[in-house]
Amino acid sequence: MSNSDNSFRQERHDETVVYANRKVYAINSGILGEKEYMDIWDTMYEKVKAQFHPEEVSPFIYAHHVVCAIEAENGEIFRGFCIESCSGVLNLCAERVAALNMYVNSGQTKVKRLIAFRDKAPYGAGSGMPCGACREFFYQLNEENEKMEIMEDFEQRKTVTLKELMPNWWGKDRYAEAKAK
Numbered sequence: 625m626s627n628s629d630n631s632f633r634q635e636r637h638d639e640t641v642v643y644a645n646r647k648v649y650a651i652n653s654g655i656l657g658e659k660e661y662m663d664i665w666d667t668m669y670e671k672v673k674a675q676f677h678p679e680e681v682s683p684f685i686y687a688h689h690v691v692c693a694i695e696a697e698n699g700e701i702f703r704g705f706c707i708e709s710c711s712g713v714l715n716l717c718a719e720r721v722a723a724l725n726m727y728v729n730s731g732q733t734k735v736k737r738l739i740a741f742r743d744k745a746p747y748g749a750g751s752g753m754p755c756g757a758c759r760e761f762f763y764q765l766n767e768e769n770e771k772m773e774i775m776e777d778f779e780q781r782k783t784v785t786l787k788e789l790m791p792n793w794w795g796k797d798r799y800a801e802a803k804a805k
Contacts, residue, residue: 668693692718697734745778
């Protein structure tokens with residue numbers, strides 16, 4: 625399993641800044657200061673949580689009960705929410721809607737990070753995991769997405785990669801053939 629490293633040290637002029645446990649510790653001329661900071665996961669969560677508001681769009685369509693934020697390769701964050709209808713083939717998962725927003729609005733296909741949830745952030749036990757169709761879609765969208773971090777437990781900052789979820793993906797040979805041409 626992958627885990628995001630949430631601590632690092634940065635030195636500037638007469639100041640040392642240490643980031644650990646989602647807090648900033650700044651040592652400036654011998655004075656220690658501390659404050660909370662938002663990491664990328666906090667930013668993604670905050671950007672998408674307002675889209676969680678389950679509603680009936682029509683007597684046939686229900687939406688916004690699962691939301692997703694993805695960070696594209698260039699750092700942009702794209703959001704999506706699920707849309708379900710009484711005809712299952714028309715359903716769109718929040719993860720695929722976010723990926724389609726990314727592609728339509730920027731042309732990007734590589735995803736660095738993904739967080740998806742219902743009424744609260746992923747808390748382990750499979751919460752927040754993309755379904756099989758979404759996992760397949762991300763692999764088919766770009767082979768590099770196998771490195772994508774998927775939030776498994778928000779508080780613990782526990783992540784898993786797409787490759788860890790699908791270690792023997794069937795499409796590797798086709799990508800290799802396409803590269804050889």
